[in-house]
Amino acid sequence: MKYVQLVLANLGRHKLRSILTIASVALALFLFASLRSVTTTMAAAAQFGGARRLVTLNATGLVFPLPLAYGNRIKAMPGVTGLSWANWFGGRYGDGKNFFANFAVDAESYLALYPEIVMPADQKQAFLQDRTGAIIGDRLISQFGWKLGQNVTLQGTIFQGDWTFKIDGVYHPTDPAIGDNVLIFHHDYFDERIGRAGIAGWYIVEIDDPAHAPQIAKAIDDLFRNSSSPTKTGTEREFQATFATMWGNVSFLMSTIGLAVVFAILLVTANAMMMSARERTGEIAVLKTVGFSDRLLFTLVMVEAGALALTGAAIGLGGATLLYPAIKFNGAGFLPGFKVATSTLIIGALVALGLMLASGLVPALRAARLPIVQALRKVE
């Protein structure tokens, strides 16, 4: 403890440089934590979803619809206990800067399959009876200042025109996979407006036992294998995972960028530490003359490097950990339950330790090995 003052005094020697170094480390680790959290959140999202729900898509891809007529045939299959369908709408609100997911669903069957969507019974009833009504996640209330009963107008991007919905209900999801910034409206109204009834974006299939999921999924796909729209059926978790794998290369890119940023900052920090140690060659020689041992000087320089790296890490990692929950960030609904995972904090702390070693080791060794007489000759 008695050396703390000496370490702090050295760090305060060039306050601006120390602050900038700490800020660089903090920013690097904040970015690292943020970018890695995208990957970990997507991976975690793939674990969400009901185990008793399957999702049936067009085998060609998510954007291709399926005939609504498939619904009755799927519902009649052994092991299937419920069915609903939905369609991606992709409407935009206002200037579109605040994107949120919105889609049309067969309301009654959809809400029956998703008990995770929780709202007052009277609001649910009002929505079911209102053909142009919608329900929204509670985040949209705080995000846009909307009120229950208010009309909101979305601009269709895939399906053109202004679409006005009355907010009949506000739900709170008990599963982050559902998303709390989603607008859900009636498929009937959707069909009516686009004048193309009889299609579904995807089916949600409730089954009697999660253990039967592979057989039922195969049976559904076999049923439509030779039709004009073959299907691809999987569990809801697989459906979430599909989204995650769609981001696969982006995840790799993010990890790579994160590491590159950390590496770049490492060079900056190492340079600052080495510069600091070089400037103090004379002082280090004086401390040796006073009786400071090589080992003690090595430790003091490493502690300085550690103070910079760990302070920066605490600010960067702590900032990321506190910031995202505080602003309820969920990547416009694509990253439900976004948070900095413990594994990210551990890796971040290890990176900070690595940074301390990499930036402190060379100047610390240089200080420890400094020949006193030659160094004094330079300053005297």
Place this chain on the structure above:
Amino acid sequence: MALVEIRDVDKSFQRDTQRIDVFTGLTLDIDAGSFTALMGPSGSGKSTLLNLIAGLDKPTRGTVRVGGAEVSAMSPGQLAAWRSSNIGFVFQSFNLLPVLTAYQNVELPLLLTRLSGRERNERVKIALDVVGLADRADHYPRQLSGGQEQRTAIARAIVADPTVMLLDEPTGQLDAKSSQEVLTLLQRLNNEFNKTIIIVTHDAHAAERAKTILHLEKGDLIEKPRVAAAAR
């Protein structure tokens, strides 16, 4: 027995392909409680001799003993520990740490001891009081005059109560008035506190404050120790 015993010491440096002999067979005794001035032209080996006594450098051959300890045989780790309690070193250019106050600079050698914070505080205050800078404890080196900086450096040198004080051109960067103050302080430390002092100087007036003057020329001790006029 002498406090500092230098026996048959050779010291040479290698500069490129050339070998430079600073001392050859140097033998010297310096008694406890003495005040010795080392004089001589540049390159005569004065500072090298000081460095050998302080254990900052090693002789090529021969032995250096201070207070019975064979300095020339110690490892770097042993030397650091030994220096912290036995040597008080003062430089020509003061060499105070600019980021520390006068108090903190003086406290540095005590950080290496097992003294408590309270004990360190007492000793630092006494050292600053001895050099007449008790009221400048919170000042940074840039806020002190050259003379005050050097007196702070002397306080740092005496705070751990070392066996011997070594001063390399302590008045070299000071004006006449500050030089006199520092030299008077050194005399006081020698007379009142019985500190063993060895200074290297070019300045004959400074040397006259010492009890013994040694002349070094081209590495040879060409004049026997004698009592300086000022001390007679």
